[in-house]
Amino acid sequence: MILQALCGYYDRFAEANSSEIAPPGYELNSVSCCIVLDKEGNVCDVIDMIDEFEVTGSKGKKEKKRQPRKMITPQQPKRSGSRPEAAFLCENASFIFGVYKDRAGAEYRFKASRDIHEKVLAGLEDEGAQAVLAFYNNRKQGTYLYEGVDTSYFEDGGNIVFLLDGESDFIHNRPEIQAAWNRHLAQRSTEASIGQCLVTGEVLPIARIHGNLGGFGQDKPTVVGFNQDSFVSYRKEKGDNAPISENAAFKYVTALNMLISDRNHCMHMHGDKLLFWAEREAPVEEQAILGLMEGGTSQPDKLLDEVRNREIASILDSLYKGKSPEELGLDPHVRFYLLGLSSNKTRVVVRYFYVNTFGQLVTRLQLHHQDIHIAGPTWEPEHPSINKILIETAVLHKxxxxxxxxxxxxxxxxxxxxxxxxxxYMAMLGRIRAEAAANAKTAINRTRIGVIKGYLNRLSRKSNNKEEAITVGLNKEDKTISYLLGQMFALLEKAQSDALGNVNASVVDKYLNAALASPQQVFPSLLSNAEKHFSKSKKYNIKMRIREIMQDIPSNGYPKTLNAEDQGRFLVGYYHQQQDIYTKKDKLDSKKDDETSKDSDQNHEEGI
Structure with missing residues (x-):
């Protein structure tokens, strides 16, 4: 199912004659420089193919970034061991020039590169082919081209392509050379075993080795691979154990690499990759899914015009508010595929694969954002992305x-x-407990409390106990004791702050873990110590609010301990009460500023 869907994605672009996708025998590669040859194979020039552009860094500063140019070139072989196979017309300097760390390796690589070009280009009258053959015949292995050439072009391991002097297109794009390359590939296919393809059902040459995937750092994993003798079954070796035709193998690998390299179809999640695509062209629906998964934090797509980006932003805003795709003129029936991958050195691990309609996906994503939505400060994300949620579980946010x-x-x-x-859920609780003593304000943040709220609400929903559902903001009707204790804890912190100002260690910094573990031991002493602070809290009557809460505490007093779910409710209650306090404070300050401004204006007018 996965490979069939990927082959279908490739076919969709191939049928549209898209320049974004490589035909069989070719692939999208990064190219660092270009060697310009004259008709006699002499080097005329070396062209830098690394593009430089500005990006906005993590601290908001403009940074310059250099990136090799992407282009479709003849497919490079899968390489391993000490005697790797050379590539055709797109290769690095160790093969083209024989520049390598040891003499034996350098000689082998240069000879391998010369041999593949002589084998493919032999007998061609094309001027580009003749120039490349002359280049190899003129070369003295192990030396650079001529004095004055910047060797840094060749020492970074980047790919090199060829251009005939006076021409505008690269030698690997010349029709006669492409025809020769295709004949070479067809000849290799006749040497492969024939079998029924598991993907298409057709009887075709079977791929012995499948292509590598990029985008996983130094790892170059494959989806299908048999590189141990223990995998040999009934004398079937390598790819014959899972017969997939060369054509289907090329299609799915090309489709995967295209998806991985496209930020509009791939989310990088701390080592995993989430790929998603529609069964047909649906750019707005795809952008909507990306925006919902990234929490609306994705940057505008530079490939789209300003009007389209504004349209997508408006659609996302409407979806967050609960509108259906039909109301926004989107197709709820278009089928989507979502594939999760991670690398295990040489293998790709498939984490999950989901197939669903756009409408169903939107419903699930809307439910997710609804469940974790909680009132909070504007500087924290209202709709946290999947990555934001995950990083909140990590030690040191790494x-x-x-x-x-x-x-x-x-x-x-x-x-x-x-x-x-x-x-x-337990990771969120654990990080809050671990970080609270150092800085409770950052430890108890909107994203973590939102996830805790979402977990408890879904747990409550499963138990058909909707009366206990946690609201977005402070709920004075919720009489759950752990929720009430969390509110009281925030009020005690506020009383201390009003009385003493900023202190090195607040009530939360010092007593949060103890309050979560043993509220019966902590709260009586905290309330006793706070009596002298209450009179200083003028804008928010803390003593009255605590008295209201105490009336809802059961007659048997505070609980001895709180289980994991009650600890979560405690933290939500604390966060809700804290936000309510400071929201009211902001409103009072704003009202005071408005009154001051009006008095100032009136005095100014009277002075005139």
Whole structure:
């Protein structure tokens, strides 16, 4: 099913004659420089193919970035071992010039490169082919081209292509040379075993080795691979154990690499990759899915005009507010595929694969954002992305510390509408407890509390106990004792702040973990110590509010301990009460500023 969907994605672009996708025998490669040859094979020039552009860095500063140019070139072979196969007309300097760390390796690579070009181009009268053959015949292995050439072009391991002097297109794009390359590929196919393809059902040459995937750092994993003798079965070796035709193997690998390299179809999630695509052309629907998964934090697509970007932003805003795709003129029936991948050195691990309609996906994503939505300050994301949620589980907020199971488990629960992973919930509680002593304000943040709220609400929904559902903001009708204790904790913190101002260690910094573990031991002493602070809290009558809460505490007093779910409710209650306090403070300050401004204007007019 996965490979069939990927082959279908490739066919969709191929049928449209899209320049974005490589035909069989070719692939999209990064090219660092171009060698310009005259008709006698002499080097005329070296052209830098690395593009430089500005990007906005993590701190908002403009930074210059250099990136090799992408172009479709003849497909490079899969290489391993000490005697790798050379590529045709798109290769690095170790093969084209024989510049390598040791003499034996350099001689082997240069000879391998010369041999493949002589084999493919032999007998051609094309001027580009003749120039390349002359270049190899004129070369003295191990030396650079001529004095004055910048060797940095060749030492970074980047790919090199050829251009005939006076021409505008590269030698690998010349029709006669492409025809020769295709004949060479066809000859190799006749040497392959014949079998029934598992993807198409057709009887075709079977791919012995499948292509590598890019985008996984130094790893170049494959989806299908058999590189141990233990995989040999009934004398079938390599790809014969899972017979997929060369044509289908090329299509799915090309489609995967195209999706991975496209930021509009690939989300990078701390080591995993989430690929998604529609069964037909649906750019607005695809942008909507991306925006909902990224929490509306994705940057405008530079390939789209300003009007289209504004349209997509408006659609996302409407979807967050609960509108249906039909109301926005979108097709709810277009089928979407979502594929989660991670690398295990030489293999790709498929984490999940979902197929659903656009309408169903939107419904699940809307439910997710609704469940984790919580009132909070404007500087924190209202709709956190999947990546933002995951990074909140990591020690020191480092990407490499995101637990691997969380990545796929979170996506699965969002796409299925099921319970959030208990491990994710416990990780949020754990990070809050671990970080609160150092800085409670950053530890207890909007994203973490939102996920805790979402977990508890879905758990409550599963138990058909909707009366206990946690609201977006402070709910004075919620009499759950853990929720009330969280509110009281925030009020005690506010009383301390009003009385003493900023202190090195607040009530939350010092007592949060103890309050979560043993409220019966902590709250009586906290209330006793806070009596002298109450009179200083004027804008928010803390003593009265605490008295109201105390009336709802059961007669048997505070609980001895709180279980994991009650600890979450405690934290939500604390956060709700804290936001209510400071929201009212902001409103009072704003009202005071308005009155001051009016008095100033009146005095100014009287002075005139």
């Amino acid at each position: 990407s490499e510390n995101v637990p691997a199971p969380h990545r796929s488990a979170l996506v699965r629960c969002i796409l299925s509408g099921g319970l959030y992973p208990n491990s994710l």
